[in-house]
Amino acid sequence: DKLAVATVASHTALQILRGAKRYGFRTIAVAQRNADFYRQFSFIDEVWTADFSNFRHVAEKLVEKNALFIPHGSYVEYVGWRQALEAPVPTLGCRELLRWEADQYKKMELLAAAGIPTPRYYKRAEEAEGPVIVKLFGAKGGRGYFVAKNREELAKRIKAVEGDYIIQEYVFGVPAYYHYFASPVYNRVEIFGMDIRYETNVDGRTFGWVEPTFVVVGNLPLVLRESLLPVVHKYGVDFAKAVREKVSCELAGPYCLESIIRDDMTIVVFEFSGRIVAGTNVYMGVGSPYSVLYFDEPMDMGERIAHEIKEAAARGILEKLFT
């Protein structure tokens, strides 16, 4: 059977499957809902509906179809990281990272091991200094986060928090999210693009009347000052190296570092994603501004993934991409 590329119908499925089709793969979207929305697109060969509480079953069916699976944030959210870790279908990238991402402390530990500047954090509210942001483990799109101006405010509010959390220094500056592509085929880390997020209570006209909740509704493209590119690229390379050393696996495909850029132009990274992020959608169909630097043509992330798979298949090194 011809190779197929499959993903869960949400998040970045449209660009992933469109890119795969352009590079000659069969395409499968697995939908929990909104299947009809996805059926309208001719670049999707098959739209399945499935119950995600048993993703193992879906994974087995995908293997029968000779499918390679592209994971994304909504997939991990829908099936849960444990199921995602074990799903018996070839999955792009370093799956073991899911375990690290599920724990805010381990996440920070990995970034620090890469030598990337991160916000200070406190295990106990009594130790906190200055403004902080409190993050719950496994929060979805920033929901359930809150900020506190000082230790007194934090002490009052922390009592109401249930479950695991991390207290982080609140870093002042502008957010910027960097998209990378780790290429086993070309043996390099590429800067793919950047975005910023559009968030209801932060970017909306709330006049300071409501508390920021960081709920994301979309993404906007960002082009960075060129003088910042070398350091952004270095952080991407250093992160891949830390994953190799601490997690014992090789990054392959898209990943992301999420940062605040301070007034003095230093970059503080507060989060990473070991797979494609929705911010890459801003380049769907038009290609990212940096892709033209590596290839002679603009590519979006869906096309970049398909390009890598096609080249890896031709060179007989698909196992370097999929775990």
Ligand code: ATP
């Ligand atoms: P993701 O969806 O990528 O897993 P998330 O949406 O759950 O992450 P974050 O991206 O970690 O949450 O943070 C939400 C918002 O909080 C972001 O807009 C970011 O700008 C802001 N933020 C996070 N950490 C800090 C920090 N240490 N200092 C200042 N702002 C922060």
